[in-house]
Amino acid sequence: EAGVTQFPSHSVIEKGQTVTLRCDPISGHDNLYWYRRVMGKEIKFLLHFVKESKQDESGMPNNRFLAERTGGTYSTLKVQPAELEDSGVYFCASSFRTGLSASEQYFGPGTRLTVT
Amino acid sequence: DAKTTQPNSMESNEEEPVHLPCNHSTISGTDYIHWYRQLPSQGPEYVIHGLTSNVNNRMASLAIAEDRKSSTLILHRATLRDAAVYYCILLNNNAGNMLTFGGGTRLMVKP
Numbered sequence: 016e017a018g019v020t021q022f023p024s025h026s027v028i029e030k031g032q033t034v035t036l037r038c039d040p041i042s043g044h045d046n047l048y049w050y051r052r053v054m055g056k057e058i059k060f061l062l063h064f065v066k067e068s069k070q071d072e073s074g075m076p077n078n079r080f081l082a083e084r085t086g087g088t089y090s091t092l093k094v095q096p097a098e099l100e101d102s103g104v105y106f107c108a109s110s111f112r113t114g115l116s117a118s119e120q121y122f123g124p125g126t127r128l129t130v131t
Numbered sequence: 132d133a134k135t136t137q138p139n140s141m142e143s144n145e146e147e148p149v150h151l152p153c154n155h156s157t158i159s160g161t162d163y164i165h166w167y168r169q170l171p172s173q174g175p176e177y178v179i180h181g182l183t184s185n186v187n188n189r190m191a192s193l194a195i196a197e198d199r200k201s202s203t204l205i206l207h208r209a210t211l212r213d214a215a216v217y218y219c220i221l222l223n224n225n226a227g228n229m230l231t232f233g234g235g236t237r238l239m240v241k242p
Contacts, residue, residue: 019174048228048229050232057233057234058175058230060230071227071229108174108175108230110228120228120230121177122173122175122176124172124173125173125174
């Protein structure tokens with residue numbers, strides 16, 4: 016079974032440009048999460064989709080970030096316009112169910128974003 | 132979210148057991164104890180989780196104190212591939228399912 020995949024693995028853009036990160040969760044996983052680690056900091060939650068609906072977007076830093084999950088399959092995270100402080104590694108994770116014991120989240124390898 | 136406290140780093144010798152401690156003195160009755168690890172240049176990886184009873188799986192064992200204010204992740208025989216940052220995370224389903232990562236414990240395994 017394929018794991019969570021993310022594309023691209025690395026992106027280098029200039030300040031002010033737009034970047035779109037893609038995440039393909041494990042097939043059948045309704046829950047999809049975005050996290051990021053900016054330089055020197057801890058991994059932080061960004062948002063959580065259940066199918067195509069945003070369940071929790073409390074971690075989104077500002078309105079320059081837009082996440083979508085059309086059709087409840089893959090998800091995109093767009094940063095527009097990118098700023099220097101957006102540099103970091105963006106992780107996507109998916110899980111099968113939520114509920115009493117919250118099943119484990121499976122993480123992708125991450126997209127390293129560098130804004131110059 | 133209830134917070135956890137872990138040592139910044141630990142060292143182990145290859146093929147010896149490793150006990151990674153985690154303190155969570157403010158844990159609530161509905162908090163599950165989850166452990167994840169992150170190997171170099173990879174995304175975090177689920178290791179194990181539990182509520183009250185000790186748990187075992189193919190990767191590790193989780194020993195939970197009777198008062199649940201602390202837990203220990205046990206790797207029975209450390210290998211070089213176990214060198215990673217280990218995160219102890221409390222997860223309360225009533226408060227959402229996001230993982231709150233702290234600094235974790237960096238485990239170094241010596242051959």
